[in-house]
Amino acid sequence: MEGALSKWTNVMKGWQYRWFVLDDNAGLFSYYTSREKMRRGVRRGCVRLKGALVGIDDEDDSTFTVTVDNKTFHFQAKDSEERERWIRALEDTVLRHNQLARRAASQGLRKAGQPVRMEDFERKLAETDCYLQLLIDQNQSLVEQLEAEGAEEEEGAECRVVVDRVTDMVETVKHAIVLLQIAKNASCPVEGEGTVARGVGGQGGEEEGGARSEAEEGLEDVLETCSVGSAREPASPAMARTAAQKQLSANLKNPSTIPAVSYSSSDDDEDDFFDAQDDVSSRGAMAGGGEGPTLAEEAEVSPLTPSEVDWDALYDQDEDEAELDMKNNGSVITHLLSQVRIGMDLTRIVLPTFILERRSLLEMYADFFVHPTIFTDIATKQTPEERMVQVLKWYLSSFSASRKGNNAKKPYNPIIGEMFRCWWSLPPAPAPAAPQRPGPVPWVRTSDVVFLAEQVSHHPPISAFYVECPDRRISFNGHIHTKSSFLGMSIAAHMLGEGRVRLQDSGEEYVVTFPSGYCRSILTTPWVELGGKCDIACPQTGYRAEVEFKCKQFWGTEQNMVVAQVYSQESKKAVVKVEGEWNGRLTAKWATGRAETFLDVTQLKKQAKLVRPVAEQEKFESRRLWREVTAGLKANRIEEATEAKCGLEQRQREEAKARKEAGAKWECRMFSSVGETWQFKQPLGS
Numbered sequence: 001m002e003g004a005l006s007k008w009t010n011v012m013k014g015w016q017y018r019w020f021v022l023d024d025n026a027g028l029f030s031y032y033t034s035r036e037k038m039r040r041g042v043r044r045g046c047v048r049l050k051g052a053l054v055g056i057d058d059e060d061d062s063t064f065t066v067t068v069d070n071k072t073f074h075f076q077a078k079d080s081e082e083r084e085r086w087i088r089a090l091e092d093t094v095l096r097h098n099q100l101a102r103r104a105a106s107q108g109l110r111k112a113g114q115p116v117r118m119e120d121f122e123r124k125l126a127e128t129d130c131y132l133q134l135l136i137d138q139n140q141s142l143v144e145q146l147e148a149e150g151a152e153e154e155e156g157a158e159c160r161v162v163v164d165r166v167t168d169m170v171e172t173v174k175h176a177i178v179l180l181q182i183a184k185n186a187s188c189p190v191e192g193e194g195t196v197a198r199g200v201g202g203q204g205g206e207e208e209g210g211a212r213s214e215a216e217e218g219l220e221d222v223l224e225t226c227s228v229g230s231a232r233e234p235a236s237p238a239m240a241r242t243a244a245q246k247q248l249s250a251n252l253k254n255p256s257t258i259p260a261v262s263y264s265s266s267d268d269d270e271d272d273f274f275d276a277q278d279d280v281s282s283r284g285a286m287a288g289g290g291e292g293p294t295l296a297e298e299a300e301v302s303p304l305t306p307s308e309v310d311w312d313a314l315y316d317q318d319e320d321e322a323e324l325d326m327k328n329n330g331s332v333i334t335h336l337l338s339q340v341r342i343g344m345d346l347t348r349i350v351l352p353t354f355i356l357e358r359r360s361l362l363e364m365y366a367d368f369f370v371h372p373t374i375f376t377d378i379a380t381k382q383t384p385e386e387r388m389v390q391v392l393k394w395y396l397s398s399f400s401a402s403r404k405g406n407n408a409k410k411p412y413n414p415i416i417g418e419m420f421r422c423w424w425s426l427p428p429a430p431a432p433a434a435p436q437r438p439g440p441v442p443w444v445r446t447s448d449v450v451f452l453a454e455q456v457s458h459h460p461p462i463s464a465f466y467v468e469c470p471d472r473r474i475s476f477n478g479h480i481h482t483k484s485s486f487l488g489m490s491i492a493a494h495m496l497g498e499g500r501v502r503l504q505d506s507g508e509e510y511v512v513t514f515p516s517g518y519c520r521s522i523l524t525t526p527w528v529e530l531g532g533k534c535d536i537a538c539p540q541t542g543y544r545a546e547v548e549f550k551c552k553q554f555w556g557t558e559q560n561m562v563v564a565q566v567y568s569q570e571s572k573k574a575v576v577k578v579e580g581e582w583n584g585r586l587t588a589k590w591a592t593g594r595a596e597t598f599l600d601v602t603q604l605k606k607q608a609k610l611v612r613p614v615a616e617q618e619k620f621e622s623r624r625l626w627r628e629v630t631a632g633l634k635a636n637r638i639e640e641a642t643e644a645k646c647g648l649e650q651r652q653r654e655e656a657k658a659r660k661e662a663g664a665k666w667e668c669r670m671f672s673s674v675g676e677t678w679q680f681k682q683p684l685g686s
Contacts, residue, residue, distance in 0.1 A: 062080060135166065374390075375476075378503065396586060446471050531551035628641075
């Protein structure tokens with residue numbers, strides 16, 4: 001159950017709006033400063049419900065209290081009916097966990113007298129995954145060092161033996177993580193009571209006083225031994241316990257981890273209580289936890305016909321998709337994971353339809369330019385330094401728009417020859433010195449920003465895209481080769497390639513590279529972050545920028561952090577340093593000592609892209625090509641969407657086979673290959 005309530009705080013001396021989540025399995029009543037923070041896992045505090053006492057005030061029909069761990073927490077609902085719903089749910093959870101505690105004590109499920117909890121198991125898996133990523137990174141650094149130093153034959157052979165052994169070990173641990181996840185799903189279904197009560201395959205121990213099941217004993221062994229050390233400094237069990245304690249005290253990503261005591265991030269939960277003066281309204285509580293759609297349903301669904309669907313309404317800009325919950329589709333995911341191995345390229349893996357976002361990857365790339373004036377303002381700056389800083393501002397503003405909240409769904413893999421075209425309308429610019437030629441899209445004005453993308457290769461998958469604004473004499477040409485790999489509890493999507501911002505009047509080019517995307521917690525509720533070092537460089541002026549997207553540390557709380565520094569050709573000291581959250585507020589500190597807000601993404605209003613109606617689009621344009629898949633997903637007709645998706649993929653395979661047999665080569669329509677890059681055939685200024 002989740003919803004909005006008000007909580008009394010003695011820091012502000014009043015009621016504060018909070019978003020509450022009642023986790024019945026974990027026995028936790030957690031709260032967040034907003035629903036968005038809840039989705040990101042930034043928990044403000046929580047109340048342990050085992051042994052708690054829920055109280056009400058007969059003279060007030062909207063407030064109630066929870067007393068536990070020598071603290072009293074005060075809450076206020078919208079009305080008596082809403083308070084009654086929360087109280088009933090809280091009391092049921094308290095009663096259930098009190099009974100579980102007594103049952104666990106009588107059965108002696110663990111040596112210390114505590115039940116074996118799934119939260120402990122998941123925490124250990126997360127800890128294992130963290131150490132494993134460190135090991136992978138260090139092994140990769142060793143490989144790069146060997147290549148750079150060109151070690152002698154004997155020394156190189158010894159180092160390569162180490163690399164091979166580490167690679168084998170990583171492979172083994174990755175398979176172990178997958179097997180542990182499968183065993184967990186088999187022994188503890190989602191509907192279970194939060195403790196290990198059944199063995200693998202559903203064979204449980206005796207109800208009262210019986211022997212413990214093999215799954216319980218095996219899980220306890222895992223909890224004690226599954227920490228994996230890094231290559232540089234192996235982790236002892238004591239170190240692992242210390243890391244786990246730091247994770248609990250810092251209130252990290254796993255909101256279901258049960259802390260030692262109830263807590264709040266601010267010291268606002270004293271027993272003193274004062275009547276509220278403000279009438280704080282809140283939305284009603286909502287019941288959650290509904291089952292998601294399955295991939296195979298026996299009921300037949302009639303296919304959608306063009307007369308039944310408003311294809312253009314499928315792409316309403318203001319509508320957010322529901323977040324993905326892998327727990328409701330665990331059997332599909334574990335079957336998928338059982339077929340992959342460490343580092344495996346996932347490009348060729350056919351993913352289940354329910355994890356797809358309702359748009360093509362080509363359309364997602366258009367979101368890099370949803371703030372078109374920030375992009376076109378590059379051409380208006382007077383000095384090379386100002387232009388480089390503006391390029392950095394556009395670059396940092398371009399990533400948050402492609403993510404709808406913390407949605408971790410995957411856009412459609414474009415098929416070869418697929419295109420996407422859109423534009424953003426801008427007011428006319430001052431009259432240029434010379435008349436501008438019409439843009440590549442005939443129905444768009446020369447003052448508008450136009451975006452064109454084409455899937456130029458399928459193996460490997462490469463997307464090329466081009467942007468221009470003729471009146472402002474600025475263009476962008478880029479290509480991205482997506483390479484996904486399996487990392488155990490995460491999936492990495494590396495965006496290999498580059499983009500070039502071209503300014504016609506100054507003759508400058510700004511070459512940019514792209515960060516990698518990581519989908520974390522793929523077996524529970526996936527969330528996305530960016531990571532890696534990127535560069536922006538202008539060969540003509542010598543200005544450059546170093547940008548580092550920082551992944552969330554296992555023992556830290558900061559998330560979505562980015563640091564960027566701009567350098568001139570003459571100075572080794574940064575002209576300006578920018579840091580903050582790439583999806584939030586960024587601050588700039590100049591070499592002169594001046595500090596200011598560089599960019600606040602939350603305050604930027606995305607300009608909606610304009611797209612021709614689906615009925616007027618060409619056969620291979622994205623929205624027309626994927627319309628039946630999109631309609632099936634939006635209407636929750638998963639079988640129908642899957643069938644349409646498989647039909648497109650099968651047609652692509654058949655056409656590729658026919659070309660191979662005929663000895664024909666695929667010819668791209670808008671882009672041509674130049675060395676290792678892809679260039680638009682009719683760029684601005686040609």
